[in-house]
Amino acid sequence: xSGVTQTPKHLITATGxxxxxxxxxxxxxxxxxxxxxxxxxxxxxxxxxYNGEERAKGNILERFSAQQFPDLHSELNLSSLELGxxxxxxxxxxxxxxxxxxxxxxxxxTRLTVL
Amino acid sequence: xxxxxxxxxPVTLSEEAFLTINCTYTATGYxxxxxxxxxxxxxxxxxxxxxxxxxxxxxxxxxxxxxKETTSFHLEKGSVQVSDSAVxxxxxxxxxxxxxxxxxTRLSVLP
Numbered sequence: 602x603s604g605v606t607q608t609p610k611h612l613i614t615a616t617g618x619x620x621x622x623x624x625x626x627x628x629x630x631x632x633x634x635x636x637x638x639x640x641x642x643x644x645x646x647x648x649x650x651y652n653g654e655e656r657a658k659g660n661i662l663e664r665f666s667a668q669q670f671p672d673l674h675s676e677l678n679l680s681s682l683e684l685g686x687x688x689x690x691x692x693x694x695x696x697x698x699x700x701x702x703x704x705x706x707x708x709x710x711t712r713l714t715v716l
Numbered sequence: 717x718x719x720x721x722x723x724x725x726p727v728t729l730s731e732e733a734f735l736t737i738n739c740t741y742t743a744t745g746y747x748x749x750x751x752x753x754x755x756x757x758x759x760x761x762x763x764x765x766x767x768x769x770x771x772x773x774x775x776x777x778x779x780x781x782x783x784k785e786t787t788s789f790h791l792e793k794g795s796v797q798v799s800d801s802a803v804x805x806x807x808x809x810x811x812x813x814x815x816x817x818x819x820x821t822r823l824s825v826l827p
């Protein structure tokens with residue numbers, strides 16, 4: 602158990618809908634990262650927050666947004682969902698916002714299925 | 717931009733066989749390098765890491781050496797077990813923020 606929790610574990614929804622994925626980092630970790638893992642694209646970095654502020658942005662679509670709250674939990678919002686958004690969404694956390702030794706701890710993931 | 721290339725899988729080995737999974741990278745600076753493992757139905761776990769050239773990361777019998785001259789970080793284990801069956805990801809980060817992962821290599825170890 603990494604100490605990172607994600608809810609829900611599974612989510613099934615329809616095209617055009619909006620969903621929110623939630624992540625609670627390990628106790629003491631200030632950074633939260635979001636990743637999308639799909640069969641054809643592999644593991645893609647979406648976005649990083651550090652202590653409530655956006656720190657780095659990867660391949661995140663404009664239909665997606667995220668935020669980190671004062672209690673350090675984070676939410677990833679996916680809107681106008683398309684079939685291609687079906688994937689595993691992982692959250693990871695780390696103590697620091699940067700640095701080569703910045704080890705990430707991954708949650709168990711949320712499996713999103715868009716029908 | 718930065719990228720990571722891994723050998724295509726799946727890799728199927730018999731128990732106690734020697735394992736090598738190749739990883740090469742492209743980066744503009746001096747990245748830190750990682751190997752993560754993903755067991756079925758779980759998230760990724762850090763297996764080992766190296767933060768500078770010639771560093772050797774090791775854990776649970778796995779090893780990888782940061783080779784700057786060949787931009788490689790190959791994963792090795794002398795004797796694999798059935799419990800090592802998983803997907804292995806090579807990854808890098810230059811500043812500890814934007815992590816770039818390879819496509820993953822699925823390993824199956826047969827008894």
